[in-house]
Amino acid sequence: MHYRQIIENCLSSHVGDAGLTDQQLRAFQDRTGPVIEKLKAQYDSGELPLLRLPEDYADLDDIEKIAKRFRNSFDDVIVLGTGGSSLGGQTLYSLVDSGFGPRKGGPDIHFIDNVDPDTFELLFEQLDLIRTGFIVISKSGSTAETVAQFIACLDRLMTLGGRDSASKHALVITEPGLNPLRSLANRLSLPVIDHPPLIGGRYSVLSVVGLLPAMIAGLDARAVRRGAKTVLDATLFSDDPTASKPAIGAAVQIAFLEQKGIYNTVLMPYVDRLSNFGLWFRQLWAESLGKNGSGSTPIRAMGTRDQHSQMQLYLDGPRDKLFTLMTLDVQGQGRLISNALVKEAELAYLQGRRMGDLLESEQRATAETLVNNGCPLRLFELDRLDEDVMGALLMHFMLETIIAAGLLGVNAFDQPAVEEGKILTRQFLSDMG
Structure with a gap:
């Protein structure tokens, strides 16, 4: 039980x-x-893929290969994302790290889910970015906070290690189709994993979104x-x-x-x-x-x-x-x-x-x-x-x-009321000139 x-x-x-x-x-x-x-009925039809995830191990071998690369290559891993793109991974990672670093000797994983400029300055001061991997998660590929975080990190990383360092250090998770984050990743030849298109962020913890950070930490995704x-x-x-x-x-x-x-x-x-x-x-x-x-x-x-x-x-x-x-x-x-x-x-x-x-x-x-x-x-x-x-x-x-x-x-799967804030954020940024 x-x-x-x-x-x-x-x-x-x-x-x-x-x-x-x-x-x-x-x-x-x-x-x-x-x-x-x-x-x-939604399980039987496959209409709600969330319900099929628990029985599906087919993707785990590929995720483990990526996790192993991050474990072996980096001292620190930064997960950029907000809301469900971050909280599921944080929840699983807490099994091995309650705030004092991981117990199993793997890289420290840092979940950055805000755009406080002071946090980023501390991040750049304290971490060796040449020994740091980046996982960037946005289902829509247009989350302003996540895209801004990533560009700030890319700029610093490429300043230190050159343009080619981005493809060796960064991985993007976003839904299939054209979106700003995928376009940026393609332009810089970054590896991209598809975010399950029919699984919303707050329900994505059992997908690659939550399981990749967990597997980097040595947790058993199965x-x-x-x-x-x-x-x-x-x-x-x-x-x-x-x-x-x-x-x-x-x-x-x-x-x-x-x-x-x-x-x-x-x-x-x-x-x-x-x-x-x-x-x-x-x-x-x-x-x-x-x-x-x-x-x-x-x-x-x-x-x-x-x-x-x-x-x-x-x-x-x-x-x-x-x-x-x-x-x-x-x-x-x-x-x-x-x-x-x-x-x-x-x-x-x-x-x-x-x-x-x-x-x-x-x-x-x-x-x-x-x-x-x-x-x-x-x-x-x-x-x-x-x-x-x-x-x-x-x-x-x-x-x-x-x-x-x-x-x-x-409807458990939409969030229509938050769109206004996103629109106003873009408007206020534009108004700053």
């Missing part, structure tokens, strides 16, 4: 009037049935897809798809939204390796559901840190949030807290304990405190966290989001 999803503390029998009745939850679960039937497949199969091909974990998750989320007026959903992992998972989910949920006045606002929190920054609001502020805690069994793990250094009576509770014991207690205490205060709570319990489990979690939340969109009657 990859994970356990526990929803009992979302029910009125556990959290009183703040929770759902069994009848309310059942009604929303039943509504997921037609949505999943449509997904099954295990990621294998974990995703277990969740997909349990959802599309079970005797009762409405009882699948993603269907239940979607039913809980939308039932609270429509029945209880809960317009905020808090995802709070207690594992540093899931920190970027919260950022990935935030985009997935917000951009997929925020349409036509619908949707709920995803809030990313981190345990134990945000117990000391947000918990006061959660417990004593407006009751407008559904909480999802993600916990890992870490009891008995980690550094032993030295008895020789614990002499103060007030610290006696730490004697003989390990770091994991403290984290385990914090997880349990937060969950129980939320429930005791009438806050609806969903738990994801993990016994381990590896590529297989991460793949399962990624697929769970993608399916939960798609099913939730079906319950709301919105």
Whole structure:
């Protein structure tokens, strides 16, 4: 079992009037049935390629060849992209790097997803670009931030290593067809990989977009897809798809939204390796559901840190949030807290304990405190966290989001409202003269 999803503390029998009745939850679960039937039809027809990715290993050998070249050639790898072009890779890479560099001795991977000029100056000062590889990801090939990032890096790289250095250091991932990024790559003879044209950025983590950085870091891409497949199969091909974990998750989320007026959903992992998972989910949920006045606002929190920054609001502020805690069994793990250094009576509770014991207690205490205060709570319990489990979690939340969109009657795969900002950005740049 990859994970356990526990929803009992979302029910009125556990959290009183703040929770759902069994009848309310059942009604929303039943509504997921037609949505999943449509997904099954899209799987059968191939209309939604995302659903076929978990069973397809044909592309992985070619991706591994590229990953091996980057591993063997560079001390650092910079991934240029924003939104889904970056967050999926960051999420997978966090399995081996929680901020202190990779454990397996491969290159450091840096995800640059903004255009802050100070960041780029630091980048150029601190990295040896002659020993640095670049992966440039933009599905449309016209993302202003990504193209600007790439041109800035190319200019510096070619100044140091000559024009021919670009083709040895850079790789572009963009959709087939003519677009500005592909045109630039062709002009400079850069290698280009096709971004799956029918898979949007926020759903692309299981494709080359997310898996190439992961494989450069030495992660097992087959295990990621294998974990995703277990969740997909349990959802599309079970005797009762409405009882699948993603269907239940979607039913809980939308039932609270429509029945209880809960317009905020808090995802709070207690594992540093899931920190970027919260950022990935935030985009997935917000951009997929925020349409036509619908949707709920995803809030990313981190345990134990945000117990000391947000918990006061959660417990004593407006009751407008559904909480999802993600916990890992870490009891008995980690550094032993030295008895020789614990002499103060007030610290006696730490004697003989390990770091994991403290984290385990914090997880349990937060969950129980939320429930005791009438806050609806969903738990994801993990016994381990590896590529297989991460793949399962990624697929769970993608399916939960798609099913939730079906319950709301919105398109999970477009984002029409953000186009205005892109148009204005280009206009303001032009107006600068």
